[in-house]
Amino acid sequence: MVAELPRASKTATRESAAALKARAARIAKTLKRLYPGARISLDFKTAWQCLAATILSAQCTDERVNRVTPELFRQYPDARAMANADPNHVQELIVTTGFFRQKTRALIDAARSIVERHGGEVPVEMEDLVKLKGVGRKTANVIRGHVFGKPGFVVDTHVRRLTYRLGFTKSEEPDEIESEMGEILPPAEWTEFSMALILHGRQVCFARKPKCDECELRPDCPQIGVVEAQKTKVKPGRSSRI
Ligand code: SF4
DSSP: OOOSOOOOOSSOOOOOHHHHHHHHHHHHHHHHHHSTTOOOOOOOSSHHHHHHHHHHTTTSOHHHHHHHHHHHHHHSOSHHHHHTOOHHHHHHHHGGGSOHHHHHHHHHHHHHHHHHHHTTSOOOSHHHHTTSTTOOHHHHHHHHHHTSOOOOOOOOHHHHHHHHHTTSOOOOOHHHHHHHHHHHSOHHHHHHHHHHHHHHHHHTSOSSSOOGGGOTTGGGOOOTTHHHHHHSOOOTTOOOOO
């Protein structure tokens, strides 16, 4: 437990762009110390497996996905294999990840797009990735950051909540949040910073009862919307914006 941390002002006058960047840099430094080398905890060896595991991770824990993917990847090791898969068989393999019909459709559709447009290889460029069926910017950024070593700011439910509480954005739209964070942080920080925010959201900055008293980001966090969040009922599995 971290005691006696100073509180950031919640009533501070409007923060200049330079002050915002400096605060973000301090937060990045703290996050690096708390979550060194933060990465997604999905297991994969190839770009296709990263893409497939990320599709399966929607509304599901990474641990559960990691229990399913070894057999899935053994039977469908690449996009060509998945493009020709029997949907009923894929559904059986991934049923425990939830939303298995939609996820099966997304896996097969993405695989077919990759085979038809990219010769079976997952493309590197964002504009190509987001044109694949079932692939949005979140999945594309995970792949770019973790497979191709390209900067990618991943916005999931935790990142939406934390970037708001930390005063980096007022937007609820993932694309806008990604764009705004891209102005605040250097590209080299995007992947690790967003991954660390996800871990911090899971371990400390909970949707309803964030552990602000123990949080090492508190000196730099205006805690926007936290009081309201503590009064709000959040259904299990859902995240509050405030
Ligand atoms: S736990 Fe509290 S202090 Fe820490 S990041 Fe979340 S809102 Fe800010």
